[in-house]
Amino acid sequence: MHGRTALITGSAKGLGKRTALQLAGLGCDVVLNYKDSKEEAQRTVSEIERLGVRATAIQADITTIDGVSRLAEEASAWNGDIDILINNAGPFVRERRLFADSDEAEVIRLVNGNLTGVMLLDHKLLPGMRKRRWGRIVHFGFGHAGEARAWPHRAAYAAAKTGLVSFTKTLAVEEAPFGITVNMIGPGDIKGSFKEASIVETAGKIDEESPIGRPGTGEDVARVISFLCHPNSDFLTGNIINVTGGFDPIRPNIHTNG
Template sequence: MLRGRTALITGSAKGLGKRAALELAAEGCDIIINYLHSEVEAQELQQQLTGMNVRAIAIRADISTADGVEELAARAEEWSPSGIDILINNAGPFIRERRLFVDYSAEEITRLVNGNLLGVMLLDHRLLPGMRARRWGRIIHFGFGHAAEARAWPHRAVYAAAKTGLVSFTKTLAVEEAPYGITVNMIGPGDIRGDHKEMSIEQAASLIDPESPVGRPGAGEDVGRVIVFLCHPRSDFITGNLVSVTGGFDPIRNNIMTKKESCPPEA
């Protein structure tokens, strides 16, 4: 379905980004892996992908900086002279410690906003001209479940603000780029934890999650299947949407009510 297309996936050495890479590669898509610290995992994934009869490369770059965005885009385009057809903005810094906004440092605020919003915008801006020239493109941003509702998320003020800002940007960019054959959507993963981020649905189906309305935990394949669908050539009428993949679970409301919290899916 996607043979001949090239996808760049930020933060894809492990977790949901890795599972997205595997799902797209299964459809014949060539993959550009991006990582910052997980070099060993990135190299292992590159070998796994090439064993699936697709081209793959791993590129280290920090997308929370303008220089890192430019380096990633330039190296990606050098490796794929025909251009980048699919951009999956999965990476995003997150502070696991529960903390009131007043207790963040200025540096932490800047890093979280740059990594979750500004870096995404800059990478989109850098790669959009090529997609426009080819009159085809798929851009997918990562948020969190129910991000479009922009509710309060205590102790996650900066991260939530950046991601909900990304919701508005997603919808605006979708309208602006639709005439050029480019779709822009957001995935809102639910409470998918730890090793579950790389699991298949079959693996997750054998587990029990009493907090989940569907009775099982979410899996990386749950998110990966939506990504593949949105990248399908015939999905051109689906743009400007936030697709929540939560199994009916509401992580923010649940955390407020029970004081429980886990990491966001893309952390």
């Protein structure tokens, strides 16, 4: 992976940060992106540089057209074109509410941040990948997004992500002749500090909601992403990969005895 440059949106902290560190550990130079978390982004830049690769952080709001345009322009200018694009950033409203009770600005922000902004960023970076006839694009969804089931109280978010499923599959087919793969990761319910944790750090910890019994971590997600970005993973494209430990965010967990 040495000589490749990766852009990870929403990567000052959380799953984006863990993914950035994983790719940096494999030799990638890294462009971080943040909206408000400037201090966290600068600390992550320092962590990455200690791994012996280059890193920078760019402030941009991917829910806006201007933010997407500026991010694409500055990221491409920093170290040449982007080889690997990880679309991690995406707004999510933790509070549960019916669609009818959502305001228009919130609906627009959720759709723009989770679908439109992703599509536009892909569109701006595809020409460079096509020119080099190599590229890796990974979209973030949620566990079981590919099934497009009802998710009460998450209507706009779920609609945007399930729309992104179709876009992922279509773009994968269109860009395959150019050596570009496009896949989606569906993380499970990875909580709090575990988003940046390693698998080893979960030793002895119990998550009763998880079918496998332990909490999910950022490393669980980042390991799959790094595999998809490997040069020899060119036969894997158009896939929706759930990294959930068997957890289903919509249906209740079914526990069995014995």
